[in-house]
Amino acid sequence: MHMIMNRIDVPAEDAKAFEATFMESMRATLDGVPGLRRSSLLRPTEEGQPYVSTMEFDSRAGFVAWLRSDSFKAAHSDREAPGMNTSSAIEQYEEIGTITG
Template sequence: MYFAMNRFHVAAGQEEAFEAVWKARDSSLSEMPDFIEFHLLRGDSVPDEGYTPFISKSVWKTKDAFVAWTKSDNFRAAHRNAGDNKAMYLGPPKFEGYTVVEGA
């Protein structure tokens, strides 16, 4: 299994707008071969630094399946308006990918 995550620092006060963007988009993930699940995670606000952390996490059967998603028309369509929301973020998202070593 492969976990693909993007970490976002969402500017304080932009949390609901950020969530709305994610809920409204049609990612078509479920149409992709070997896709397992997706979650948008919200952490506790960091008031001293002016942001709330979020993670978009998708789970795939293999890393190759995730890479195929990133090269697909579905991916391009899901991300076509991402640049419109730059004011919501404190910097770009940080990608992290993990392969499962052990799990239940």
């Protein structure tokens, strides 16, 4: 599995609007994306920490295909949306293993 983490700095005064806009964008643009297993938005529990958006793809090729898709373009088209003009850091990982309880 190929995992993506995007750490997004959002000012506290924009947090609620960011959450609503980001979740609506996920609902509108991610349904049916080939190879996408799961996408989540994580709210920080301490002040000063970033939000984290995660995506889990079957493979790196699936992620790269999404980057080139209309879905990606639609999800990133509104440059004025809350959180779109803040700094972010994207990290990619390959899953080694999972333990479930």
